[in-house]
Amino acid sequence: MSIPIQLVFDTNILVDCLLARGPYYAYGVQLLDKVAARHIEGWYAPHSITTVYYLAERTLAREARNRAQSETTARELVKVLVTTLKPLPQIGDEILHLSSEPGNDYEDEVISYLASSYLPNALIVTRDKWFLQRDGIQAAHPKEIIESEFKPWLPANARVEFIDLAAQQRQILPAIQRKIQRVLGHGQYIMGPEVAEMEQKLAAYTGARHCISCASGTEALLISLMALGIGPGDEVITSPFTFAATAEMIVLAGAKPVYVDIERDTCLMDAAQLEAKITARTKAIMPVSLYGQVADMNAINAIAARHGNIPVIEDAAQSFGASYNGRKSCNLSTIGCTSFFPSKPLGCYGDGGAVFTNDDMLAKAMREIRVHGQERRYYHTRIGVGGRMDTIQCAIVLAKLERFDWEIGRRLMLGDQYREQITGSGARLGLLAVRPDRNCVWAQYTVFVEHREAVQKALLAQGIPTAVHYPLSLNRQPVYRDDDSAAETPNSHWAAQRVMSLPMSADLTGEQMARVVAALKLES
Amino acid sequence: MQAEIILEHGQAKLVTAVYLKPGAPSKMILNIKDEDLEPSRDWYVERHTATSTNVDSAPEANRSPMQERFNQILGPMAKRRPGVSIGDDHQTLMEAYEQRLDNK
Numbered sequence: 001m002s003i004p005i006q007l008v009f010d011t012n013i014l015v016d017c018l019l020a021r022g023p024y025y026a027y028g029v030q031l032l033d034k035v036a037a038r039h040i041e042g043w044y045a046p047h048s049i050t051t052v053y054y055l056a057e058r059t060l061a062r063e064a065r066n067r068a069q070s071e072t073t074a075r076e077l078v079k080v081l082v083t084t085l086k087p088l089p090q091i092g093d094e095i096l097h098l099s100s101e102p103g104n105d106y107e108d109e110v111i112s113y114l115a116s117s118y119l120p121n122a123l124i125v126t127r128d129k130w131f132l133q134r135d136g137i138q139a140a141h142p143k144e145i146i147e148s149e150f151k152p153w154l155p156a157n158a159r160v161e162f163i164d165l166a167a168q169q170r171q172i173l174p175a176i177q178r179k180i181q182r183v184l185g186h187g188q189y190i191m192g193p194e195v196a197e198m199e200q201k202l203a204a205y206t207g208a209r210h211c212i213s214c215a216s217g218t219e220a221l222l223i224s225l226m227a228l229g230i231g232p233g234d235e236v237i238t239s240p241f242t243f244a245a246t247a248e249m250i251v252l253a254g255a256k257p258v259y260v261d262i263e264r265d266t267c268l269m270d271a272a273q274l275e276a277k278i279t280a281r282t283k284a285i286m287p288v289s290l291y292g293q294v295a296d297m298n299a300i301n302a303i304a305a306r307h308g309n310i311p312v313i314e315d316a317a318q319s320f321g322a323s324y325n326g327r328k329s330c331n332l333s334t335i336g337c338t339s340f341f342p343s344k345p346l347g348c349y350g351d352g353g354a355v356f357t358n359d360d361m362l363a364k365a366m367r368e369i370r371v372h373g374q375e376r377r378y379y380h381t382r383i384g385v386g387g388r389m390d391t392i393q394c395a396i397v398l399a400k401l402e403r404f405d406w407e408i409g410r411r412l413m414l415g416d417q418y419r420e421q422i423t424g425s426g427a428r429l430g431l432l433a434v435r436p437d438r439n440c441v442w443a444q445y446t447v448f449v450e451h452r453e454a455v456q457k458a459l460l461a462q463g464i465p466t467a468v469h470y471p472l473s474l475n476r477q478p479v480y481r482d483d484d485s486a487a488e489t490p491n492s493h494w495a496a497q498r499v500m501s502l503p504m505s506a507d508l509t510g511e512q513m514a515r516v517v518a519a520l521k522l523e524s
Numbered sequence: 525m526q527a528e529i530i531l532e533h534g535q536a537k538l539v540t541a542v543y544l545k546p547g548a549p550s551k552m553i554l555n556i557k558d559e560d561l562e563p564s565r566d567w568y569v570e571r572h573t574a575t576s577t578n579v580d581s582a583p584e585a586n587r588s589p590m591q592e593r594f595n596q597i598l599g600p601m602a603k604r605r606p607g608v609s610i611g612d613d614h615q616t617l618m619e620a621y622e623q624r625l626d627n628k
Contacts, residue, residue, distance in 0.1 A: 011613075012566075012610055012613060015608075015613065016608075017590075017594070018603045019605050020583040020591075020594070020602070020603065020605055021604075021605045021606070021607060021608050022605075022606065022607030022608065023606075023607065025583070026583070026584075026591070029583075029588055029590050029594070030588065030590050032590045033588050033589060033591075036589065037591060051613075051617060052618075054617055054620035054621070055613055055616055055617060055620070056620055058616045058623075059605070060598075060601055060616075061603055061614065064601065073597060073599075075600060076597045077594065077597055077598070080590075080593055080597070127566050127610075128565060128566070128567070129565050130565065131562075143564070313612060339575075354531065358533045430587070431572060454612045513569065514558070
């Protein structure tokens with residue numbers, strides 16, 4: 001979407017469009033074309049559809065030879081509308097929230113209420129003066145909107161969201177509501193049918209034989225370590241430049257994290273330094289697919305194989321959807337672990353995660369560990385955790401999956417555009433390298449910048465939030481402090497002082513990116 | 525006789541049905557004081573109602589995939605129609621509801 005306005009079509013305009021009524025119907029149709037081409041969001045109030053249908057059907061019935069023909073035609077026309085536009089979330093009790101001013105049209109008031117409640121910059125497309133003269137709601141005739149090219153309603157320098165989950169939600173709201181409603185209907189909130197459905201779909205997406213959903217990405221790491229039997233006295237090799245959960249779960253399992261430094265240009269585990277860290281106690285290698293790019297898994301897997309098939313666990317919390325040599329992240333090693341934290345490339349609306357494997361025995365173990373080590377109900381054969389993902393969260397992932405391929409395509413394109421625009425702007429920034437044998441799905445668009453705090457402050461003043469992933473490498477964190485390791489991982493320390501993540505999500509618009517880049521040029 | 529009518533949503537409606545003999549004049553004039561009139565509720569209404577010359581030709585779908593879809597669904601009924609006021613729509617909607625009730 002490039003125009004940050006949400007058009008809400010009033011009933012009369014919809015009927016004008018369907019039946020080519022009056023001299024200005026084509027302006028309304030042009031707006032519908034823009035919605036269909038995804039240049040702008042288009043919405044309708046669900047109660048309008050009954051009116052639109054009856055008006056279209058009655059008008060056609062007066063012209064048609066038989067009633068059945070007018071009904072069929074009216075239905076087909078309305079189907080085009082409801083597949084082009086999105087329904088505002090109407091519960092039916094809106095009357096409780098409306099003013100009781102005399103003379104107000106109920107239907108119009110509901111449209112106005114829904115638009116202002118759910119949409120950040122709604123513009124009602126209408127020829128009804130009730131809307132056009134009402135304070136507190138933006139409304140215009142389609143002719144006026146087209147001829148002014150939307151300019152009067154464009155927000156001036158609105159804040160750019162770091163991750164625009166609201167814009168995404170507006171695109172998938174009907175699917176989200178349907179899926180949640182289904183769960184509320186069957187009432188199986190734990191291990192309901194959506195859990196298995198999501199696992200099957202994600203396994204198919206990655207190509208892995210097994211997908212086991214779990215309560216979070218952190219839980220996914222713990223379950224995979226437990227399934228591999230990792231415990232006290234063991235070492236797990238990982239990157240020090242990642243979120244704390246990676247080392248935290250290794251320590252929680254009773255093992256010791258051993259850190260391999262990162263490549264300075266990708267911030268990914270440097271496979272060339274890995275072999276030197278392997279000892280007889282090494283029981284797993286855990287590379288992190290940071291920012292949405294996978295580490296050199298072929299090299300890491302080859303080293304692991306040479307040392308007695310050490311299991312490799314990909315921490316793919318940020319990289320679901322990424323590809324490496326034609327294969328998907330999460331299906332590149334012994335186990336892949338991902339997260340559905342809301343801001344992740346594939347996120348739910350709470351906590352969630354999954355583990356992936358092609359190993360049947362490991363899959364069985366991980367399924368059991370997820371449910372308190374139960375082999376069958378109330379029969380516990382191993383130590384486990386309460387690590388299931390809620391059915392409702394799985395339903396949300398399923399709704400988001402319908403749009404996921406499009407989103408990944410957008411992320412790849414936006415990553416390329418950020419690179420081109422930042423390079424072309426002359427901004428003094430370092431850019432992350434993406435290796436030619438893989439892509440990056442840009443969970444965050446991260447750059448290297450000197451004087452980071454000052455740049456962040458200046459960007460924020462212009463309505464552009466940034467974040468730091470991460471400000472301190474794990475071997476310098478108080479709880480995991482290891483001075484010897486810290487001395488051996490200078491690239492991690494270097495990156496921690498310079499990385500800065502810019503706004504990024506599939507719905508980031510060209511205008512928003514241009515604002516970010518212009519601000520970066522000025523401030524870096 | 526006198527017939528009672530109510531003006532609502534820009535339209536007149538008889539309070540009780542009046543049936544005319546065949547051939548009796550069906551067009552009556554209603555006199556309303558100018559000071560009682562509100563402006564129309566439709567935007568651009570004056571131009572909406574002055575377009576009957578352009579109707580009946582199929583809407584052009586040049587560069588409009590959406591119009592093309594509408595035309596395809598409408599088939600021979602794809603044509604431009606005169607502007608309709610919000611009051612007209614209200615009347616049509618009432619007609620549709622009445623027809624619906626009649627069918628039940």
